[in-house]
Every structure is written in C-alpha cells, then in structure tokens.
Amino acid sequence: xxxxxxxxxxxxxxxxxxxxxxxxxxxxxxxxxxxxxxxxxxxxxxxxxxxxxxxxxxxxxxxxxxxxxxxxxxxxxxxxxxxxxxxxxxxxxxxxxxxxxxxxxxxxxxxxxxxxxxxxxxxxxxxxxxxxxxxxxxxxxxxxxxxxxxxxxxxxxxxxxxxxxxxxxxxxxxxxxxxxxxxxxxxxxxxxxxxxxxxxxxxxxxxxxxxxxxxxxxxxxxxxxxxxxxxxxxxxxxxxxxxxxxxxxxxxxxxxxxxxxxxxxxxxxxxxxxxxxxxxxxxxxxxxxxxxxxxxxxxxxxxxxxxxxx
Amino acid sequence: xxxxxxxxxxxxxxxxxxxxxxxxxxxxxxxxxxxxxxxxxxxxxxxxxxxxxxxxxxxxxxxx
Numbered sequence: 507x508x509x510x511x512x513x514x515x516x517x518x519x520x521x522x523x524x525x526x527x528x529x530x531x532x533x534x535x536x537x538x539x540x541x542x543x544x545x546x547x548x549x550x551x552x553x554x555x556x557x558x559x560x561x562x563x564x565x566x567x568x569x570x571x572x573x574x575x576x577x578x579x580x581x582x583x584x585x586x587x588x589x590x591x592x593x594x595x596x597x598x599x600x601x602x603x604x605x606x607x608x609x610x611x612x613x614x615x616x617x618x619x620x621x622x623x624x625x626x627x628x629x630x631x632x633x634x635x636x637x638x639x640x641x642x643x644x645x646x647x648x649x650x651x652x653x654x655x656x657x658x659x660x661x662x663x664x665x666x667x668x669x670x671x672x673x674x675x676x677x678x679x680x681x682x683x684x685x686x687x688x689x690x691x692x693x694x695x696x697x698x699x700x701x702x703x704x705x706x707x708x709x710x711x712x713x714x715x716x717x718x719x720x721x722x723x724x725x726x727x728x729x730x731x732x733x734x735x736x737x738x739x740x741x742x743x744x745x746x747x748x749x750x751x752x753x754x755x756x757x758x759x760x761x762x763x764x765x766x767x768x769x770x771x772x773x774x775x776x777x778x779x780x781x782x783x784x785x786x787x788x789x790x791x792x793x794x795x796x797x798x799x800x801x802x803x804x805x806x807x808x809x810x811x812x813x814x815x816x
Numbered sequence: 817x818x819x820x821x822x823x824x825x826x827x828x829x830x831x832x833x834x835x836x837x838x839x840x841x842x843x844x845x846x847x848x849x850x851x852x853x854x855x856x857x858x859x860x861x862x863x864x865x866x867x868x869x870x871x872x873x874x875x876x877x878x879x880x
Binding site for chain 2: 518519520521522524552554555558561620621
C-alpha cells in the first residue's frame with residue numbers, strides 16, 4: 507500500500523489534466539478562425555480533409571500550449587489566473603508537459619502535411635515555434651512588447667486554414683492575419699489594466715508594469731486606431747462584402763469609442779468604479795473578433811445565392 | 817485469495833487509459849477516412865506510392 511500512497515501524493519494525472527495542457531479555451535478560438543480561413547477560401551475542400559486539417563491545426567495549437575505550460579510553470583504558479591493549471595497544481599510533471607508538447611507538435615505538423623499540403627504544415631510548424639520559442643521563451647519575460655509580437659502566433663490559424671484550401675498565401679489571408687495581430691494588443695492591455703497585481707507579482711514585463719498605466723491607455727487607443735483600417739479594409743477584398751462592411755464599421759466604431767473612453771480615464775476614476783470601462787472593453791473585444799470572422803463566414807455562405815461579396 | 821478494495825488511483829488510471837484508447841481509436845478512423853478520400857478522389861496516381869503519373873491520364877479525362 508505504501509507505494510500507492512506515494513503515488514497519490516504526487517497526484518496521478520487524469521486524462522482531463524492532459525487535455526487541460528492543450529489550453530482548450532484558446533483552442534476553440536483557433537478552431538473557429540482556422541475554419542473560417544478554410545471556408546472563405548475560393549477553393550473547395552473535401553469535408554473529411556477539411557475536418558482533419560482543422561483538427562490538426564487545433565492539435566498543433568494545443569501542443570504549443572503544452573510547451574508554454576512547461577516553460578512558464580514557475581510564473582503560472584504565482585499568478586492567480588494560472589495557478590490551477592496542471593503543472594503548477596502538481597497534477598502533471600513539467601517534463602510530461604514538454605513530452606506531450608513535442609510529441610503532438612510533430613504529429614500535428616506531419617499529419618497536416620499529409621492531409622492538406624506542406625505549406626500549411628510549414629505555417630503550423632512556424633506558429634508552434636513562434637509561440638513556444640519566440641513568445642514564451644524569449645519575448646514574454648524580456649520586453650513589454652511581448653503581447654504585440656507574440657500576438658502573431660494567435661494570428662496564424664486563419665492563414666493556415668486558407669493555405670489548407672488554396673495551397674498558398676494571399677492578400678485575404680494576410681488581412682485575416684493582420685486583423686488578429688492588431689487586435690491582440692488592445693485586447694490584452696485592456697485585461698492587464700484590471701489584472702495588475704498578477705502580472706507584476708510574476709515579474710512579467712507587461713506595459714502596465716514597465717511604462718505605467720497612462721502609457722498602456724495610450725497604447726490601447728493607438729492600436730485600436732491602427733486596427734480599424736485593417737478590419738474595414740478587408741471588406742474590399744474577395745472575402746468581404748456589404749454584410750462584412752456593415753459589421754466592421756459598427757464594431758470598429760464601438761471599439762474606438764471604448765478605447766477612447768479607456769484613454770480618457772485616469773487611475774483614480776478607474777479604481778473608483780472597479781475598472782468598469784476596461785472590463786467592458788475587454789469583454790467587447792472578444793465579441794469584436796468573433797463577429798468579424800462570423801461576418802466573413804456569412805459572406806462566403808451567401809455567395810452561392812448571389813448575395814455575398816461585391 | 818482476498819481482493820483489496822479498489823483505490824481511487826485505479827479509477828483515475830482507468831479513466832486515463834480509456835481516454836487514450838478512445839483517442840487512438842478515433843485517430844485510426846480519421847487516418848482511414850483520409851486514406852479512402854485521397855485514394856478515391858480520382859487523381860491519376862499509382863496506389864503503391866501515391867505519386868501522380870500524368871502519363872496515366874486518359875486523354876480528355878481526369879488530370880487534363
């Protein structure tokens with residue numbers, strides 16, 4: 507019995523703990539954006555190949571999440587938001603997370619290459635490398651611009667989805683990339699404004715810690731202003747149309763107003779109302795991205811009926 | 817022979833093993849489905865190495 511008790515103390519991981527290593531919530535965004543990238547492409551894909559491609563893109567994203575959890579176990583243990591993750595919670599060994607991450611990375615890239623094409627596989631491999639090495643190992647702990655450049659990793663999935671269908675890269679897929687890339691900074695900085703204790707405690711150089719909260723508010727506004735033309739501009743490509751244009755105009759106007767309200771406030775006002783505006787803008791930013799991609803999908807769905815596109 | 821009562825650890829391990837088995841089973845099914853789709857899509861190829869052979873194409877038919 508003594509050996510069983512010892513194992514029990516170490517915390518034998520359940521299957522669900524390994525699933526948690528793959529960051530299923532992040533995965534859901536990856537699945538959605540990659541699926542939209544694949545479906546709005548001008549080339550049809552066999553449903554089985556489409557399903558397999560999206561699955562392997564999601565698996566690759568999950569693998570990079572496991573690698574991130576292996577590398578960041580020390581700071582995850584300090585932050586309230588991440589303390590319950592399998593590695594800091596002691597359910598999964600850090601080495602196991604590394605093994606799962608490396609194994610699934612290789613599997614997902616090779617399988618995507620075989621299922622779709624090797625350009626898509628190469629893009630997925632680069633995404634995993636970018637998230638695990640460039641973002642997690644290098645930028646996250648060394649520069650307050652970590653979110654800006656690291657955001658590229660989250661921006662690749664629609665581009666990979668598009669590459670699965672077309673075998674190439676185009677203006678449309680680059681614009682979908684740019685939309686997520688430019689959206690990431692205001693989205694995360696709005697979060698950082700009302701989660702200050704966590705990031706500073708973990709020693710992650712978030713803009714709020716290194717340059718102050720005034721500078722962060724300025725950055726949220728600047729990036730939202732830069733994001734708007736990218737988001738609206740996509741309306742005038744082959745994946746856009748009147749529905750997308752209307753949605754993009756409304757969402758960007760709303761987001762700009764939110765960013766301007768964040769910019770106008772100072773800490774005293776924000777603390778007085780419990781960061782109500784920052785929280786509202788953060789919540790809205792989630793809908794912002796979802797609705798833009800839903801609008802791309804709506805255009806593609808309407809096209810066969812002669813309604814979508816220009 | 818006396819059986820020891822089942823420890824909670826065994827339940828967790830059973831869950832993990834069933835999870836891995838189901839995942840592997842689904843993976844095999846997916847690879848099989850992919851194979852069927854790729855082989856039956858009609859590209860002019862020889863089955864043994866899945867390499868496209870243009871000279872196999874029928875004039876005016878698939879691959880032209």
